[in-house]
Amino acid sequence: MKALCWHGTGDVRVDTVPDPEIRNPRDAIIKITASAICGSDLHLFNGFMPTMEAGDILGHEPMGEVVELGSGVSNLEVGHGVVVPFTVSCGSCLFCEKTLFSCCDTSNPNAEIARKAMGHSPAALLGYSHMLDGFPGGQAEYLRVPFADVGPLKIESGLLDEQVVLLSDIFPTGYMAAENCGIEKGDTVAVWGCGPVAQFAIQSAWMLGAGRVIAIDRVPERLRMAAEHGKAETINFDDDDVYEKLQEMTRGRGPDRCIDAVGCEAHSGGSLDGVMDKVKAAVMLTTDRAHVLRQAIMCCRKGGTISVPGAYVGAPDEIPMGAFMNKGLTMKSRQTHMQRYMKPLREKIEAGAIEPSFVITHKVKLADAPEAYKTFRDKKDGCIKVVLQP
Ligand SMILES: NC(=O)c1ccc[n+]([C@@H]2O[C@H](COP(=O)([O-])OP(=O)(O)OC[C@H]3O[C@@H](n4cnc5c(N)ncnc54)[C@H](O)[C@@H]3O)[C@@H](O)[C@H]2O)c1
Ligand SMILES: [Zn+2]
Ligand SMILES: [Zn+2]
Numbered sequence: 001m002k003a004l005c006w007h008g009t010g011d012v013r014v015d016t017v018p019d020p021e022i023r024n025p026r027d028a029i030i031k032i033t034a035s036a037i038c039g040s041d042l043h044l045f046n047g048f049m050p051t052m053e054a055g056d057i058l059g060h061e062p063m064g065e066v067v068e069l070g071s072g073v074s075n076l077e078v079g080h081g082v083v084v085p086f087t088v089s090c091g092s093c094l095f096c097e098k099t100l101f102s103c104c105d106t107s108n109p110n111a112e113i114a115r116k117a118m119g120h121s122p123a124a125l126l127g128y129s130h131m132l133d134g135f136p137g138g139q140a141e142y143l144r145v146p147f148a149d150v151g152p153l154k155i156e157s158g159l160l161d162e163q164v165v166l167l168s169d170i171f172p173t174g175y176m177a178a179e180n181c182g183i184e185k186g187d188t189v190a191v192w193g194c195g196p197v198a199q200f201a202i203q204s205a206w207m208l209g210a211g212r213v214i215a216i217d218r219v220p221e222r223l224r225m226a227a228e229h230g231k232a233e234t235i236n237f238d239d240d241d242v243y244e245k246l247q248e249m250t251r252g253r254g255p256d257r258c259i260d261a262v263g264c265e266a267h268s269g270g271s272l273d274g275v276m277d278k279v280k281a282a283v284m285l286t287t288d289r290a291h292v293l294r295q296a297i298m299c300c301r302k303g304g305t306i307s308v309p310g311a312y313v314g315a316p317d318e319i320p321m322g323a324f325m326n327k328g329l330t331m332k333s334r335q336t337h338m339q340r341y342m343k344p345l346r347e348k349i350e351a352g353a354i355e356p357s358f359v360i361t362h363k364v365k366l367a368d369a370p371e372a373y374k375t376f377r378d379k380k381d382g383c384i385k386v387v388l389q390p
Pocket of ligand 1: 038039040041042043169170173192193194195196197198216217218219222237261262263264265266267268269291292308309310311312334335336384
């Protein structure tokens with residue numbers, strides 16, 4: 001089959017690789033019908049994630065049709081349309097039982113590498129480095145889905161691929177980001193980033209009772225989407241000092257809830273901490289550029305909450321822990337506990353409460369994926385979210 005393979009920083013190619021096979025009774029094979037490119041894939045494309053190997057198949061936002069099932073999967077049938085979550089979870093360990101699916105204790109066969117890096121291994125993720133298992137991803141014609149009796153969500157109500165494919169990651173991720181803020185009715189929520197995850201965090205903040213949403217980025221069409229579709233007030237960090245502007249907009253108090261939907265590759269707008277990050281990252285002294293996390297801690301109102309859906313990979317430095325502690329802030333972060341959110345959010349789509357396809361700007365063939373990665377990375381051609389269709 002054809003699959004999009006990682007070959008090094010800035011180098012992804014469509015290769016011919018062996019078709020996936022059932023290896024475990026709980027596996028399924030799906031024929032991919034749609035598969036999105038994520039901001040998290042850019043961390044791989046840009047070489048920020050350790051333990052990638054040449055030939056790794058990328059992609060963790062897939063959906064498709066079941067074509068083969070292991071003998072242990074009784075809840076699916078060949079022919080079913082399914083969306084596959086990016087977290088691989090067993091469904092029965094201590095963590096899965098608590099619905100902490102992204103902390104699954106058993107799904108990562110390379111848990112020992114992750115344990116050395118993080119103290120404990122989180123769940124395996126599809127197409128996301130060998131530390132997190134090395135399971136081949138779904139930017140391909142076919143995908144082996146491990147624990148297929150736990151992860152995939154059936155799509156039965158005549159919904160189109162473009163309406164549901166983002167249930168594989170970023171709609172649940174944006175929703176979780178807003179939920180993790182603990183929004184109280186009328187709160188002001190500031191969202192760093194106007195990328196796809198942020199767009200869903202904005203939508204979800206309103207659903208969960210925000211009184212105001214302020215979105216921060218510098219890419220004009222992303223700011224426009226946040227303003228027009230997301231009804232957010234916006235700050236362009238190239239034009240304004242974000243701290244000063246947020247204090248001015250909140251009468252000096254700061255936003256009640258802050259969401260870092262940017263993560264480890266934040267641009268710094270030329271600030272000193274950002275310049276230091278860039279220098280350190282260039283000589284491999286840091287893996288993360290944490291400008292947004294620092295800024296959110298400084299901007300947030302006392303007693304407020306910081307929610308971090310943005311991905312970090314290592315040990316970012318210069319985190320203002322003194323401000324965090326003395327202001328009495330709370331921080332919540334995680335890979336999304338996907339299986340907890342997919343069904344209720346599908347119901348919101350079915351009920352017409354949200355139409356997730358608003359964020360998709362590009363639909364391209366798998367063969368054109370290498371070009372699409374560059375367009376998405378460089379934010380060319382108004383690109384906000386790419387869906388690949390084999
Ligand atoms: N927690 C999870 O389970 C999970 C799931 C999906 C994605 N993610 C992570 O969420 C983050 C966002 O994903 P995405 O797909 O929206 O990515 P994206 O790269 O498309 O968007 C990031 C946006 O942040 C903006 N940005 C950069 N520096 C900024 C700054 N200083 N201030 C404000 N905005 C800034 C960029 O211009 C861009 O629009 C990534 O780190 C991704 O890895 C996490
Ligand atoms: Zn993703
Ligand atoms: Zn588990």
